[in-house]
Amino acid sequence: MAEEGKLTAVQEKFILHWGEMGAQWGVNRTVAQIHALLFISPRPLQAEEITATLGVARSNVSNSLKELQGWGIVKRVHVMGDRRDHFESMKDVWELFRTIADERKKREVDPTLALLRECIAESTKAKTPDSHTEAKLRELLSFFELTTGWYQQLRGWSPSALSRLASMGDKALKMLGVGPN
Amino acid sequence: MAEEGKLTAVQEKFILHWGEMGAQWGVNRTVAQIHALLFISPRPLQAEEITATLGVARSNVSNSLKELQGWGIVKRVHVMGDRRDHFESMKDVWELFRTIADERKKREVDPTLALLRECIAESTKAKTPDSHTEAKLRELLSFFELTTGWYQQLRGWSPSALSRLASMGDKALKMLGVGPN
DNA sequence: TGGAGGTTTCTGTGAATACTGAAATGAAAG
């Protein structure tokens, strides 16, 4: 339980907040904290350092790192002349969130699309028609199809293109004749 | 524990999936299930019906409904000639997700923006400078500022405008001279 | 003012999840 005083007040504040944030979005608190630590670290860290800095068990760090690697946002790297594994977070913020979004889409949205299609298919051949449920599920399906299609197009864009687009705002879109109403 | 057989197979499948989905995104499973039920219901339901249909305790339903009302996606309504409260979900899918997004922004993103600004401010006046952490936090802040600004602009748009925009895809954006790179 | 129907709050219990420490496993160096 011996805390290492390595972190500055600012770093600690950020890491704790990031942990809470993760928890809100269904990510384990410790996993999110470790990611925050790696994200602001200027160099790859070894597991033991993480253990000392965050004051959690070594095995917990090991499992959490594995999960982060599963998400594709943390990588194992090797430091010359050191046998131990070191870990680093993806550095670019845009790439980071794109990776997370891709992974959540794959794990959660795609299965939902599949399920909605199944439900609608089953509904059409059911003995008891229930057209109201079917209509609602179709609405949901359309929504997800449209938004994921949109995401697919945007995700390939460079951060700079995205920020240019964002900064153009309403103006750009009026040029296209796609007004707000 | 007596299950009412009110639900069709399709309805049950959808509600269970929606519950799991909610859990993945940090929403209580039962809360999400109740919302799913109300969403596909053609009429407002009273708490007792929900209890019977989902097989959970009355008090659980009461608390979950309160939470859904807190999110602004479920409303209490009254049915003529019936003293009991009835509940209905927001019907329009686009409005529904916009409401959820607004609320998550308010609860989670805005506080994160505030915290990042605080951290950066504190970092500039710290005795020990730590410019690397500060730079990373600035990158995060820029990212959130840009994306939330973008969201603010889009959120006022009608579903039809959004879907028109989405369906135009790359073409539209090339017209603006905002290519992918 | 009492009572009936309905809703919410509260407290204890159960289940799920996160976490630790030890044991087992693996890998490089001698």
Add this chain to the structure above:
DNA sequence: CTTTCATTTCAGTATTCACAGAAACCTCCA
């Protein structure tokens, strides 16, 4: 081949979270 150091797996423990049932609390009506 053996020793040493690092990592992972495993099993038990603790903590958090969800839930049920009872009690308390409204509100309308007689």
